[in-house]
Amino acid sequence: MLENANERGIDVENFFKVAHVRHPCERFISAFNYLAKGGASEGDAQQAQVHGIDRLSIDEFVTHITNREWFKKGAPIHFIPQVDYLFYKTDGVFGGRSYSRDRPDGTFGVDMVLCQDRWEEGLERLSQRMYHMILLQTMYNRQNYAEKRITCRDLQKETREMIEGIYAMDYCVFGYHSFLSDSDMCVGSFMTPEQFTMKYEKCKEEIKNDAMLNPWL
Template sequence: MLLAMLPRQERDHLLSYIPEKDRRYIEKILKGRARYPECFDERQALFIHIPKTAGRSLVKSLFNVNSVEHANAEWYQRIDPDRFDRYFKFAIVRNPWDRLVSAWTYLREGGAKSSEDDTAWGEFFHRFDSFEDFVCHWLTPENIRRKHLFTPQSEFVTDRFGGMAMDFVGRYERLNEDFDVICEKLGLDVKLPHLNSSKRVGYQEFYTDRSRAIVEKIYARDIELFGYCFDE
């Protein structure tokens, strides 16, 4: 691939023009990492880790690893269609209004300490006076693709044809119950730890009628596909 032959600085500059979610996939291909994680092969299962849906807790319990990539279903389908068809595929989704507050809070507090990108985003978000200011003056269909934490959840769980690819979609709001369903399917008897959680007031407190309506419009596909409403 010609891109791999470019000096690193030039390659990184070109990749910076691509939405972050897609850039991650290209970087994995360039590094020879376009493959299924071994932990997925061991379980004959495919977990689609949507950001800010308690994914770290699940992979620690179910796969005994600290983390897996935030790769979508289409990525795995293109790598190996046969395995994709055979494996049990599942994901956890979250109320879009709540997930947005979680992502905003996470980045405002600095994100992952080892990530320079998270640090830069956190500094940028401090330019906004409030969550309301952020939603009303930054949240657009174009901008949410600049950072994977804001990518619509529907784009993670659909295949390359646009159809639902998951065998099971659990909910963050009933995580313990749905975790038990997943464990039964995988034949596991494990407990769910609580990792990477934050303490804050209810997400509803962050919204006004205006910001609530903006999120409803921006994430309309998620709300429709997963049947969410604001006060769930």
């Protein structure tokens, strides 16, 4: 939608942009399992084969991601950090795209953040912003899984810590801890786009000064 928007006569400034975020570790597990099962297209299956997802355990796979350059060299989009999608960054994974140059690095690019782990709360906020427009009931439906899903608590400690390092910016900017808690609030319910922009810079500085996390900037 944003690519070459001006050339196509689309005034994105008048769009109300919404995105939802997810706990980085839970998202990683979901992406891995999705591709390990073949995904939903031939392209997904090819990505799984190229990156060994179809034959490696999640513990083995995570060791192949050694620094941020992995994301810039054809990594499956399912694993790209969420900050790369929601902030304007000329030096990021999508830095070559025209819309990345429209704003200073680190400018937040959406108007409202919903959280997958607080789905109904997010939809209620969205409905209020849309002047209480009735959202489709199917949007409220959550998928029921017949089999028990692996969560971050089930991973080996070393694997979980590696994921926390890889997605340090996601954890910091969106306020996630190692594990989800029923008491956690969605960061989008109390932070404005301007506050997200400031939080991005603060997190970037903190991670820059951490020798263990610095390779992931």
